[in-house]
Amino acid sequence: MLDSIKDFASWFFVTGDPLIYGADVSIVLASAAIIGVLTYFKKWTWLWKNWLTTVDHKKIGIMYILAALLMLFRGGVDALMMRTQIALPDIKFLHPEHYNQVFTTHGTVMILFMAMPLMFGLFNIIVPLQIGARDVAFPFLNALSFWLFFMGAMLFNLSFVIGGSPDAGWTSYPPLAGLMHNPGVGENFYIWGIQISGIGSLATGINFLVTLIKMRAPGMTLMKMPMFSWSVFATCIIIVLAFPILTVTLALLFLDRFGGAHFFTLDLGGNPMMYINLFWMWGHPEVYIVILPAFGIFSEVVATFSRKRLFGYKSMVFAMLVISVLSFFTWLHHFFTMGSGADINAFFAITTMLIAIPTGVKIFNWLFTMYQGRIRFELPMMWTIAFIPCFVVGGMTGVLLSVAPADFQFHNSYFLIAHFHQVLIGGVVFGYFAGLYYWWPKMFGFKLDHTLGKWAFWFWNIGFYVCFMPQYSLGLMGMTRRISEYSWDTGWAPLNFISTIGAFLMGIAFILQVAQIVKSVFKHKKVSNDPWDARTLEWTTASPAPEYNFAVIPRVRAVDDWWETKERRAKGIADDPQPELEPIHMPKNSAIPIIMSVCWFVAGFGFVFGWWWFYVPGLIGVALCMIARSFSYDTDYYIPVDEIKRTEAAIRGSV
């Protein structure tokens, strides 16, 4: 009996690595601390009622952002471990298998569990406020999306201490990811972690499309919509069209591993290249999914801090929509070396180059917006200004990579690594940081500390260039991705060492940002509705906004409506008379999203290990939750006028 338990534990838990034992201990301690604090301060009911069952888009957004920052930490630690291992030749810090796991989880976590939730967090907090709506179209579904993401991320991260991490790269190509070469459970964690959170992403895409089409304030025609909302619109189109591809691809890979199918196997007619095509038919649009909202953020920030209307509004909209269409026609550039022939490679090379045109249009629009503007160097604007040169260089190296014959040299080298980190960090991460700093006062009612923010900014930027510029050269010198060791005679050591220094500078930058948040939470000044003297509707309501967002739904006349209103007020023209307050229709909180997502987690865990006594109850739980939701008709309520008046008076009193 004891022996069989020992036997089970030895493969069920990941063993043999002091790093992992350290992680085990810290996970147990952190969980105990959280449970202890919640119990000591009697906060369980508060947590359940105000956060875990909430359907308020602003709270959901905050939870997304918290989870994303945690995942940024995890992915960042992975990155530092890799950089440590390859800082110099012959460092025995990570075993090769462990190194494989670390680069796999780094990529997966950063794209799917950091960039995506950070993006969804900003969607949630800002889009309804920006278009003058009281919530998203489907608040219940929105909460479900969040919890599916969260449980998917937890399932994926569980692989670190239970069962073993995936190790076939974040792209998880078969046959390496197939059962033949990868019999452990790690790949199953990859499949189910992403699958569960992916369903949530698809639902969010649908949710925000409907929100943007149907719930804009009266008078806000599509061409008066703020640019961030436009970028969300373009992104959601891509999500709805691309995420089902990922769902099917992962499902087929799982059928190969779990059900003995032959989609991507090497025997009985399977075709691994089919997976690679399908993966990138989702994967390439995915990078535009994460970058377009960053473009939207830069557009808002650059107009606000240059005190000018955004240059070329229509061309911005046009450029984003063109990008969202073109993004579906470039996937093959990820594997020019597959051997599809010159004609096919030429087609995808040209479509890839074409994307540079609308992107270039956007860059010029931002520059022209700044031209002759009175620029204020607040943190969001600093990140925007840092983004432009960084993204231009990253984009240019992308055009170099798109040249199919040259790509045979660059393919899977550190040149590629440097390229996509430059567009993902210099574009996406810088963009979301700009957005976080910009909208932080709207979320919490105070600005983040400027001095620490400046330190973090410079550490990030200097660290970025120190880390990734050497990697372009390393790529041209022949260093390929995913190698865990190299010898002195390659001559790669000096540049790798410099690159590692840069990585640690970015690590320091992240710590500075955490310090910045902590300091600002404890020591801050309350700000008004509109601390940046900004231009769009989210700045007309309180910071933080009340649960119903707007006591009276605003009426919109122009692009940058709030700016126009301020101009009119400055000229002494009175505002339109406000209509009478009316009771506000609100959705009720619901426990079903979190319960259903836990059921998905249980089912996913069962599928990972092939344990039917987990996945059958899990799936039954999911079905019961759906039935419970379908049969509940008491899902909303009205906030009476008196309560709105009290809330509004309290808001006016506090500022």
Added chain:
Amino acid sequence: MAQSVAHKGKHSADHDHGHHDPNELKILGFWFFLISDVILFSVLFATYIVLRQNTAGGPTAEELFEMPGVIAETFILLTSSFTSGLAVLAMNRNQKKQLIGWLIVTALLGAAFIGLEVSEFVNMVNEGATFTTSAFLSAFFTLVGTHGLHVSLGLAWMIGLMIQLGKRGITETTKGKVTVISLYWHFLDVIWIFLLTIVYLMGVM
């Protein structure tokens, strides 16, 4: 809002508190879901087309497919699409009994379709053509099975809806639900037409 309500003229004024007709939102959202489902099936179709010659020495489409059963399935499903349309017409005339009656007919036809499909699958497995035999068969069972799974989920959903209709009658909320499921049912019909053409007809050609 006031204008748009007056403009459409069919929704009562109690919806006009600066918010939106929930059915309108749900139906638009459901259309987007259907678009994503189209993509889902497209990927499965593409996979099937790529892999359908890869029989790896196992049985081929020509040897396996028995058209009479498939033709019967087709007519049953097409008829059920028609009856689900009749159900919506009954709903628009506010006739609860006819509505539930036509939904029952639709569900029975759907169940008959599933029954035929399952027996077809069982026959194929008995002939040694299983999910794991070849890439062609993996792709075949996954594609056709995914459609079958959609129909089965639709059946369960329809039964739940009939219970709700029985309890609550025809209200704004249940109207929205019936509209959405009928969209779903027609959509599955369209997918089946493609299955019939690309999988079965092109398979035995």
